[in-house]
Amino acid sequence: MLSALKIFAGPEALAHIRNHGLSAADIRMVLGASGGPKWLSLAAIDRYLLSEWFAGRTEPLHLLGTSAGGWRLACYAQNNPLAAHARFQEAYMAQQYSLQPTAQEVGAGCRVILQEILGKTGAQEIIANPVVRYHTLVARCRGLGGSEQKWLQTLGMAGAMASNLVSRSAMRPFVERVLFHHPDKPPVTHFPHLPARQVTLTAENIAPAILATGAIPVAISGVQDIPGAPRGTYRDGGITDYQFDLPVLPEQGFVLYPHYFASPPKGGWFDKKLRWRQAAREHYRRTIIVAPSWEFAATLPGGRIPDLQDFYQFTDYNERRARWNKAVGECERLGDALADIDQRQRWAEVAEPLPW
Numbered sequence: 001m002l003s004a005l006k007i008f009a010g011p012e013a014l015a016h017i018r019n020h021g022l023s024a025a026d027i028r029m030v031l032g033a034s035g036g037p038k039w040l041s042l043a044a045i046d047r048y049l050l051s052e053w054f055a056g057r058t059e060p061l062h063l064l065g066t067s068a069g070g071w072r073l074a075c076y077a078q079n080n081p082l083a084a085h086a087r088f089q090e091a092y093m094a095q096q097y098s099l100q101p102t103a104q105e106v107g108a109g110c111r112v113i114l115q116e117i118l119g120k121t122g123a124q125e126i127i128a129n130p131v132v133r134y135h136t137l138v139a140r141c142r143g144l145g146g147s148e149q150k151w152l153q154t155l156g157m158a159g160a161m162a163s164n165l166v167s168r169s170a171m172r173p174f175v176e177r178v179l180f181h182h183p184d185k186p187p188v189t190h191f192p193h194l195p196a197r198q199v200t201l202t203a204e205n206i207a208p209a210i211l212a213t214g215a216i217p218v219a220i221s222g223v224q225d226i227p228g229a230p231r232g233t234y235r236d237g238g239i240t241d242y243q244f245d246l247p248v249l250p251e252q253g254f255v256l257y258p259h260y261f262a263s264p265p266k267g268g269w270f271d272k273k274l275r276w277r278q279a280a281r282e283h284y285r286r287t288i289i290v291a292p293s294w295e296f297a298a299t300l301p302g303g304r305i306p307d308l309q310d311f312y313q314f315t316d317y318n319e320r321r322a323r324w325n326k327a328v329g330e331c332e333r334l335g336d337a338l339a340d341i342d343q344r345q346r347w348a349e350v351a352e353p354l355p356w
Contacts, residue, residue, distance in 0.1 A: 004296040005337035006262040007351045010285035013254045014351055022288070022347040024053040028253030029062040029187055030076070031287075032069025034238030034269070036216075037306035038260040039068045040328050041292055043089055044335025045258045046072060050081045052339070054132070062187040063134045064248070066237030068092075070136040070213040074117055077126040077134040084117060091116035093324050096317045103150070107221035114211050123206045133182035134201070137237040138212045140176040141222065146233035148221060157217050160239070164270040168193035168245075171268075177240040178229060180209040190247055193267070194240055199229045213237040216308075242269045245279040248287065255287040260305055262291040264356035278356055288351075292334055300327045 009017055016026065030049075032039075054061060054076070065073035071092075075084035091113045097105055118126075126134050145156030160174035177196040179186055186198055201209065204227040212223035212234035222233040245267030248255050259265070264278040271277045297305050301323045314320035341350055 004293060004333045005341070005350075006289075006291050006293045007341070007347065008262070008289040008291070008354050009351045010281070010287050010354055012285045013288050014353060016254065017288070017347045017351045021345050022254075022342075024057070025059065026253050027053075027061065027256045027288075028059075028250040029064065029248060029255045030073065031244055031248065031255060031257040031259075032063065032065030032073040033243045033257075033259060033265070034067030034069055034236065034241070035243075035260055036068055036308040037092070037310060037324070039072055040089070040093070040324060041260050041297075041300075041305040041331045041334070042072070042258045043085075043328055044332045045290060045338055046075075046085055047082065048335045048338050048342075049256075049258070050076065050085060053342070054081075057131050059131070060184075061132050062182075063132065064137070064187060064244075065135075065213070066137045066241045067214045067216070070210060070237060071113070071117060073136075074122070074126060074134060074210050077129050077132040078118075078122045079125045079129075081132075084119070084122060087116040087119065088113070089328075093321060093328075095311075097311070099315055103148070103219060103221040106219055107215070110211060110214060110220060114207060117210070118207060124203055127183060127201055127203055127206060129182075130184075133184055133187070135179060135181045135187060136209055136213045137196070137241045138178045138180060138209060138226075138234045139237055139239040140178050140197070140230065140232045141217075141235050141239075142174055142176065142232070145174055145217070145235075146222070148233070150218060153218055161270045164268065165274075168268060168271070171240075171270075175239055178234070180205065180226075180229075187250075188246055188248060192245070192247070197230070199226075202228055205229065208234075236269070238269045240268050242266050242271065243279065245283060247283050249283070250286060253286075257287050257289045259289050259291040262289075262293055262355065264354075281354055281356065284354055289354075290338065292331070296333070300330055305331075 063073040078084045163170040177194045179196045243265035
């Protein structure tokens with residue numbers, strides 16, 4: 001069972017685990033990465049955390065997510081997070097589109113998912129939650145990247161990608177990082193490579209902000225003129241913060257990062273295939289990564305966790321849904337493995353140094 005799950009910890013987190021073990025009280029922040037359907041591999045882990053670890057939480061817990069990770073964590077901050085998570089999972093897995101959907105068609109589907117996540121009261125519950133504090137990152141696209149004409153937007157994104165080959169900071173003319181943060185205060189104040197404009201979440205902008213952080217360029221229509229933020233087109237937060245390369249270093253406690261890959265995180269979307277670029281180890285010295293092992297992932301349908309290619313490879317909804325159902329069912333083992341590690345306090349036994 002335990003071989004299904006990998007636990008990696010930065011130096012300070014690993015020292016704490018080896019000396020004291022780990023409990024929910026040690027965690028001050030949770031990260032949620034972009035990655036489309038990859039999040040489905042973490043559903044059982046989410047449920048364990050929501051039902052056992054963070055249930056009845058009284059100390060502040062910050063959540064920072066982008067794209068699908070931002071959608072996941074929006075469930076955590078509601079009054080009934082398990083119910084919100086169940087609605088999200090079903091709505092996400094139920095997506096159906098035409099064979100060649102427009103960005104507007106997929107955008108409409110995403111709005112349906114968001115409605116299921118938030119229900120009637122979720123937006124206000126997230127804003128008013130004094131304990132579980134939600135934050136999300138969104139990319140405000142400049143120039144051609146802000147266009148809803150596909151070919152112009154593609155040119156804009158190509159410019160951002162080419163600039164990123166030079167450095168992440170070279171993307172500044174093409175994209176602005178925007179942090180929509182809980183009304184209390186943001187959990188991160190220093191943003192390397194790309195400065196972050198900070199916008200307080202309100203009842204008026206929380207839904208469009210959550211929608212925007214999942215608006216994949218070209219594939220999904222962007223979100224225009226989010227209230228309280230500068231005018232413009234807002235797209236997927238993974239453009240700037242795909243798997244995070246940020247100094248998330250709480251003065252007390254640690255960061256929990258349920259992740260879908262047991263490998264070094266990539267900072268931005270355009271870094272995915274750049275072997276020479278990965279997140280700074282320094283930024284992860286107080287982080288615990290919980291991820292499915294590669295050996296476990298190889299046992300899933302197709303030898304991998306679900307991903308965005310499934311929408312193109314399995315255009316028949318019933319076939320795709322059957323594969324996802326099977327994968328999600330198999331990934332229950334990950335929740336069981338986490339429960340075993342936690343309840344038997346085997347953290348020190350299984351925790352490993354960061355894999356990079």
